[in-house]
Amino acid sequence: MSSIYECPCCGNKTFNPLSKAMAGTMKSKGKKCTKCGKRCVNGKGATAFAALYFTISFICIVIVFIHGQDSEWWYTHEVPIVLGLILNMLIVPRIVNGFFFKMMETVRIDAYDKEK
Numbered sequence: 001m002s003s004i005y006e007c008p009c010c011g012n013k014t015f016n017p018l019s020k021a022m023a024g025t026m027k028s029k030g031k032k033c034t035k036c037g038k039r040c041v042n043g044k045g046a047t048a049f050a051a052l053y054f055t056i057s058f059i060c061i062v063i064v065f066i067h068g069q070d071s072e073w074w075y076t077h078e079v080p081i082v083l084g085l086i087l088n089m090l091i092v093p094r095i096v097n098g099f100f101f102k103m104m105e106t107v108r109i110d111a112y113d114k115e116k
């Protein structure tokens with residue numbers, strides 16, 4: 001059975017939840033496979049999820065902003081809620097990527113330039 005932690009290029013299980021989470025989506029340069037050296041990212045599913053999650057979080061932030069002056073409660077809680085949503089927007093897709101979605105080789109042509 002194929003695993004989501006398999007490298008899409010060489011088929012070895014070179015990734016774990018942490019390294020997969022850090023590999024980013026199709027827009028990023030990805031993480032190097034330790035066996036074949038190809039750079040891998042989370043594929044279409046993960047990229048679509050990240051975009052959807054970003055949109056939902058953004059709508060929530062806008063709603064919070066609109067209601068920000070409605071009452072005393074909103075006035076004191078607006079900033080922490082917005083900060084929480086922004087943090088959520090950055091962290092949740094990474095956690096989800098760590099446990100779901102298949103990986104693919106990065107599509108960025110500059111991914112192999114300037115190796116550190």
Ligand SMILES: [Zn+2]
Binds near residue numbers: 014035037038
């Ligand atoms: Zn590989």
